[in-house]
Amino acid sequence: MTLRQARQEYFERNGLGDGGYSARWVKFQMGPIPFAIPNTEARKKAVKLHDLHHVLTGYGTTWTGEAEISAWEIASGCRGYLVAWVINFFAFIIGLVIAPRALYRAFLRGRYSGNFYGVRFQEHLLEKSVGDARRELRVDQTASPLLSDKLAFAMWAAAPVLIAAVFVAGIYALLLR
Numbered sequence: 001m002t003l004r005q006a007r008q009e010y011f012e013r014n015g016l017g018d019g020g021y022s023a024r025w026v027k028f029q030m031g032p033i034p035f036a037i038p039n040t041e042a043r044k045k046a047v048k049l050h051d052l053h054h055v056l057t058g059y060g061t062t063w064t065g066e067a068e069i070s071a072w073e074i075a076s077g078c079r080g081y082l083v084a085w086v087i088n089f090f091a092f093i094i095g096l097v098i099a100p101r102a103l104y105r106a107f108l109r110g111r112y113s114g115n116f117y118g119v120r121f122q123e124h125l126l127e128k129s130v131g132d133a134r135r136e137l138r139v140d141q142t143a144s145p146l147l148s149d150k151l152a153f154a155m156w157a158a159a160p161v162l163i164a165a166v167f168v169a170g171i172y173a174l175l176l177r
Contacts (some may be wrong), residue, residue, distance in 0.1 A: 003133060006055045006125035014061045019051060031151050046084040049116040055069045055130065059106065067095025068106035074156060075110025093160045102152060112138050112141045 011019055021025060021044055025036045037043075050073070054061070059069040070091035078084040095103035114137040119125070134140060 001130050002126060003052055003055060003128050003130060006130045007051055007126065010051065010055050016061075019047070021048065022033060033176065040083065042081075042083040045089075046078075046081040046117075046119060047089075048121040049081075049107065049119075052116055052125075052133075056134055056137065057109075058107075063094060064099040064102055066091045067099055067103050071095060071103045071107040071156075072110035072113065073117070075107045075152070076113045076115040077117060081117050085169065087132070089159075092156060096160070098159055107150055107153050107156070108145050109139075111145075112143050114139055116162050 011017065020039065025120035026039050026043070027034065027036045031036070034086065041175075050069070054065075055060075055072060055073055057069060059065045059072065074092060075087050078088060083129060085161055087175075091120050116125070116137070
């Protein structure tokens with residue numbers, strides 16, 4: 001099966017239409033609360049590769065699945081796709097709360113994988129077979145976690161706590177003035 005065919009199945013299975021690449025806004029729900037973010041050109045470039053990563057890894061589009069793919073992408077490197085780093089960071093935080101073990105496993109898997117963020121999306125990429133892409137990117141390669149893998153995960157897990165602490169300290173300092 002080609003990546004094009006697999007991506008189309010992924011879209012259909014998850015009710016994503018054509019992937020929403022041309023939409024002006026991306027809508028999602030967090031419980032009963034609807035949210036929307038602008039579908040910027042930077043996001044469109046990243047999400048075309050992100051969707052292929054879903055196909056290659058098998059991670060779903062539930063909150064847990066999005067946290068897993070985010071951990072995998074962070075660990076395998078988002079390179080120059082700043083929007084991917086930012087969105088993945090927030091999904092990573094959610095994963096720490098709702099599925100920390102799954103997040104950790106996905107992060108470790110990503111440490112030994114490559115991804116498509118090293119290339120610019122081009123239509124011919126979709127003609128590659130899923131199997132060839134998985135082998136090329138070492139998606140299913142596993143290894144026992146090294147201390148450096150555990151420390152990298154701990155760093156990413158600590159980052160939101162540190163950011164929150166700085167934010168709270170800043171608000172506290174403003175209130176004291």
